[in-house]
Amino acid sequence: MSSGHGTIERRRSRRSADVRPVPGPSAKGPGPGRRRGKRLSRLLSSSLVQGALILVALVWITPLAGLLISSLRSEGDNASDGWWTALGDPSQLSLDNYGALLKDSGIAEAFGNTVLISVPTTALVVAIAALAGYAFAWLEFPGRDAIFLVVVGLLVVPVQIGLLPVAKLFGAVGLFGTVAGVVLFHVAYGLPFAIFLLRNYFAEIPREMLEAARMDGGSEWRIFSRLVLPLGRPAIASLAIFQFLWVWNDMLVALLFADSGSQPLTVALQSQMRQFGSNIGVLAPGAFLSLVVPLIVFFAFQRHFVQGVMAGSVK
Structure with a gap:
């Protein structure tokens, strides 16, 4: 009886060892929707940072560009209209002011x-x-x-x-x-x-x-x-x-x-x-x-x- 009982126990242990747990929903990786959400948030954050940096650069560069263009225009041109008009008429620009x-x-x-x-x-x-x-x-x-x-x-x-x-x-x-x-x-x-x-x-x-x-x-x-x-x-x-x-x-x-x-x-x-x-x-x-x-x-x-x-x- 003891040998038969031991044989049954060994067979049960083999069956339990052969059974592997099936991964449930929690073991799976993030779903496609979650991955897309992370990519979108990463893209938005980088885009916001880049947009803010571009805006700061434009705010800083615009007066500098205006000063440079004004320094290349004559006093008459600067008195008659704004510096941005020289962007459409490059003939206003010269180095005469720097020579003077x-x-x-x-x-x-x-x-x-x-x-x-x-x-x-x-x-x-x-x-x-x-x-x-x-x-x-x-x-x-x-x-x-x-x-x-x-x-x-x-x-x-x-x-x-x-x-x-x-x-x-x-x-x-x-x-x-x-x-x-x-x-x-x-x-x-x-x-x-x-x-x-x-x-x-x-x-x-x-x-x-x-x-x-x-x-x-x-x-x-x-x-x-x-x-x-x-x-x-x-x-x-x-x-x-x-x-x-x-x-x-x-x-x-x-x-x-x-x-x-x-x-x-x-x-x-x-x-x-x-x-x-x-x-x-x-x-x-x-x-x-x-x-x-x-x-x-x-x-x-x-x-x-x-x-x-x-x-x-x-x-």
Whole structure:
């Protein structure tokens, strides 16, 4: 009896092993309707994003295109009708305004002053901030944290507070109304943000990498120049773009600290605004020239700028 009972049990176990479960409705993948819904939502989301970006680009490009076309038309054409009429009559466009602008000694001198102010300011801010940022991040010295807190506190000090005191100081030392005075003011007020930015970026460099360089006999200057600076190139490029654009487009500081011989292009164009109707042939090409230079700088360093902005967002 026992052997017969065991045989029956073995047959039942074989039958149960041969039976496979039939997948129910929940085991099936998403139906055709659900897949179409996902594709539609994905398409709509991408289309909405692309449409929004195109709209923003059109809003930004339209005034720029109007300024460019106005700079290529004569004063009579600009006074008679809108700039869009030149799209149907390209014969209105010429480079005469730019030729006259380059012959204008005041505008040409102002453009040169803008370069003399923007380039040294950007170079000094980047160089000093890089050295200070490395010191605050990786060097031990007395009062390091307290000094860095002072630097961070200077970030909230508005530029307008220091205009009159610095103007009196520059007048006493003979820097008022000079290019050097404008450069020094921009350097002083650009350093707190620059030091704060580069210090935080340099602090993310792995400590083991710096310790290995020190164990190999590298000096602090060699570590800074050969290791830290190449790794910090994206942040340095972003800082250089920000600083250059800020100084190039500045008018408040230059309006107060520069005289007629050291005024930048923004101040020179602002002085022409009093007679806008008769000076449109100078204002339009001058404004476009003032606009196109920062655009060239931005697109030239666009790759480094994006890397610097996105730095630290992905671990």
